[in-house]
Amino acid sequence: MAREWAWALALVVLWYGAAQGGIAYLFGVSPGVDAWLRDLGAHVLIGGVLFLMARSVMRFALAMVVLFSAFTLGNAMKLAVLGGPVMPDDFVAARNLFLLLDGWQFWASVAMLAVPGLALLWMFAWRMPRAWVALGSVVLAASAVSANPAPVSSWLDEQFGDWVWNQRGNYEMRGLPIHLVQEAARNLSRRQQAPEFGEVDDALRMVGATQPSAFFKAAAVPGAGAARNVHMIVLESFWDPVALKQAGFSADPIDPAFRKLWKATGNAHALSPVFGGYTANAEFEALCGFPVQIDAVFFEGGLRRDVPCLPRHLGEAGYRSVASHPNAAPFWNRINAYRRVGFEQYWSDRDFVLDDMNGEFLGDSSLYRQVLERLEPVLNTGQPVFNYVLTYFGHMEYPLNESRPQLITARTDNALVSAYANTVYYKSRELMAFLRVLRKRDPDAIIVLFGDHLPSLGWNHGGYAESGLLAPSRSEFSDEMFRTLVATPLIVIDGRHGPVRTGDLPLYALPGLILDLLGDERDSMLRFVARADDVLRVRPLPGLHFTLEGRKALRVCRSGEVQVGCEASSAWLEAVSVLSRDLFNGAQHALQLPEHLRGLQTVEVEMDEVSGAAVIEDAIDTMDNEV
CATH class of the missing domain: 3.40.720.10 (Alkaline Phosphatase, subunit A)
Incomplete structure (x- = not known):
């Protein structure tokens, strides 16, 4: 058994070296030198969990190569074309890819998603208790992150850093597996209550809006x-x-x-x-x-x-x-x-x-x-x-x-x-x-x-x-x-x-x-x-924003960095974020009369409850429209 483990982990190391060299040569992207050891360690850890589920070294090797290569290639292509790595939201949006592509590109995309799943099913040792224990451990770990995303996200940020405005930089200093786990925890931690009426009222005053x-x-x-x-x-x-x-x-x-x-x-x-x-x-x-x-x-x-x-x-x-x-x-x-x-x-x-x-x-x-x-x-x-x-x-x-x-x-x-x-x-x-x-x-x-x-x-x-x-x-x-x-x-x-x-x-x-x-x-x-x-115009981008005053003056404000002259625009954007969550995903307090005029008690609406119901409604509406 020790020999099998040695072979399995050695295969992960060999694949890692070949894959990183390949994407660096073909796409000009790769983790930073300082991240190679932690990225390799993350791949070896995942490989070890997969091997616990595998029937044999041969089946593990094939499934591991297919799964790791699909993620690595997809991430390298997105980095090279759009300038950013794969993010958790990309998995939600992946279905749109099939509506855009045709011919060999369509089938290649289908294969990139389907083949790794089929390879894992083919690899899995269905009759071995250790395989089910390993799978159960993965499920428990994912459940723990889902139940406590904020502390997990904070801890990962402390360990591996977070370059808010430069996701490519995040990938380069983390490696792909750590990057995906870290950003998945961050996404989950953003699930929060929709703004209450007082917050919305404050935000309206901040942006100078009227009801x-x-x-x-x-x-x-x-x-x-x-x-x-x-x-x-x-x-x-x-x-x-x-x-x-x-x-x-x-x-x-x-x-x-x-x-x-x-x-x-x-x-x-x-x-x-x-x-x-x-x-x-x-x-x-x-x-x-x-x-x-x-x-x-x-x-x-x-x-x-x-x-x-x-x-x-x-x-x-x-x-x-x-x-x-x-x-x-x-x-x-x-x-x-x-x-x-x-x-x-x-x-x-x-x-x-x-x-x-x-x-x-x-x-x-x-x-x-x-x-x-x-x-x-x-x-x-x-x-x-x-x-x-x-x-x-x-x-x-x-x-x-x-x-x-x-x-x-x-x-x-x-x-x-x-x-x-x-x-x-x-x-x-x-x-x-x-x-x-x-x-x-x-x-x-x-x-x-x-x-x-x-x-x-x-x-x-x-x-x-x-x-x-x-x-x-x-x-x-x-x-x-x-x-x-x-x-x-x-x-x-x-x-x-x-x-x-x-x-x-x-x-x-x-x-x-x-x-x-x-x-x-x-x-x-x-x-x-x-x-x-407006004399001052603000253009937010993920992780940063820049302001324009007239045609010439430009100031870039990067999130997570203390910069003189960015305080007002950052506070304005925070107020806009509150209003956006309220209007498009929340209770829409901003579209109602002020509370002291309504004489009614505001109703708290959980963001997840609104979103969940709307997701189901959207799915039904889409089917109806397509029919």
């Missing part, structure tokens, strides 16, 4: 100015590639008409909460007026209540609100999320003729044409419309069909940079063609368009690092790089008045700006945390 009208109370239709249509176009991965100075493009990929229009706005930028993915977080901010401060998809776990976001607020004034996105309807929980924010209609892939496909993505020109055809009957009735369009064309790997030949060449060896430049060539021109039709058809409309996030241009920030725009790792970022990381083109058109000079604007400030342009002065939560004319 809005009671939720669902019929709002008086404002003046004629508010009857103007609103068109919001969210452009998948839309960014200006000319900033890549080392790419050596043969021509400017952006349509000159777009450049002219964008220049009229002062080359304004939207400041997104995400880089390279998680589009739903950019959507949430632009629709609900609150920032996302977590490294997770807010539509998936943070939005559990019906809320008066922009679609519902406009709906109370007689607008018809329609969301269009030619992707699978349930992706990022959009069926339920769109309903919760107030959309009356959601047109997804099954509602469009998929006649202009670039890989799996419907071309923008076809999407725009079909949306306008569907809206035409409503526009003819005179009922005001909130038309929300999220494009799909522009996803990595940036495929083009035969009708879109590659016209832009580049000197760089980075194939993604060249592919992306050609994608932007067509996206910008198809957008401008649509805008010409839309402005002629609806000259008084408010039109808002912006990129949801920057594109991914290769591992470890690839093309950006080549041109010096971003460093390969966040730990090496200058302050300006954090703004670069999230800044996409923003254009707001105020009907016949033309483009609006907004400056660089956090996405959560857009709903308030739209209400201002409409002349809609009704009380609204959409003005709780931001106004378009």
Whole structure:
């Protein structure tokens, strides 16, 4: 038996050396040198527990290699593409991957999830008591962490550190198993009571907000100015590639008409909460007026209540609100999320003729044409419309069909940079063609368009690092790089008045700006945390935030670090967090009259109870919608 144990643990050590060398060579990522010993120890410990469950050394070896390799490869790929390691929330969001991928990529992803599970079942010694004892010990340990996550999280932070704003740095100083356990304990420790009325009232005073009208109370239709249509176009991965100075493009990929229009706005930028993915977080901010401060998809776990976001607020004034996105309807929980924010209609892939496909993505020109055809009957009735369009064309790997030949060449060896430049060539021109039709058809409309996030241009920030725009790792970022990381083109058109000079604007400030342009002065939560004319603008990101004052002054405030000048913005963000938990996951005290006027006792609502019920409700609603 001792010989078998020696073989089993030696196999873990051999696998570890080969795997770490492999991901360092292929992806340019690996734990830091100081973490190798503790990371190897964690793998050996897990390997020992697995061997206790195994029928034989051979079965253990195969299952161990498959399981460890799947986690290590998946983590390395996420680090290289998006700049951060695997997090506990990624396991919840994994189902969305299957809605996006097709062909070999789909089956490879299925295999990455299914094969390790099958290998563990094949390995397990079903008739041996030691296997069940080992499994029971794992269950007990997980239960203990779940029951006491806060002290476990604090202890792990003391032992291994926590770099709040730099999750890649956390992985590098911990290794993958310790990182996952530490962040899982932190996630569990965040389960807390929804804010009580007093906390919410204090938070409202902190952000300078006034109480809005009671939720669902019929709002008086404002003046004629508010009857103007609103068109919001969210452009998948839309960014200006000319900033890549080392790419050596043969021509400017952006349509000159777009450049002219964008220049009229002062080359304004939207400041997104995400880089390279998680589009739903950019959507949430632009629709609900609150920032996302977590490294997770807010539509998936943070939005559990019906809320008066922009679609519902406009709906109370007689607008018809329609969301269009030619992707699978349930992706990022959009069926339920769109309903919760107030959309009356959601047109997804099954509602469009998929006649202009670039890989799996419907071309923008076809999407725009079909949306306008569907809206035409409503526009003819005179009922005001909130038309929300999220494009799909522009996803990595940036495929083009035969009708879109590659016209832009580049000197760089980075194939993604060249592919992306050609994608932007067509996206910008198809957008401008649509805008010409839309402005002629609806000259008084408010039109808002912006990129949801920057594109991914290769591992470890690839093309950006080549041109010096971003460093390969966040730990090496200058302050300006954090703004670069999230800044996409923003254009707001105020009907016949033309483009609006907004400056660089956090996405959560857009709903308030739209209400201002409409002349809609009704009380609204959409003005709780931001106004378009705010001098100081705050862009939260997971683990840090930066502030902008005017166009030049920028200050980056990193969580866990004492920095002069960050006290006010940090306190403001804490108040915003309280309001966000109350509105989207709690008792919604902020939408009610102050307690001394209500004369009613507030009801405490457990966050987990609200979330649990809503998860079940969302699952039922999703099945109903799919049927």
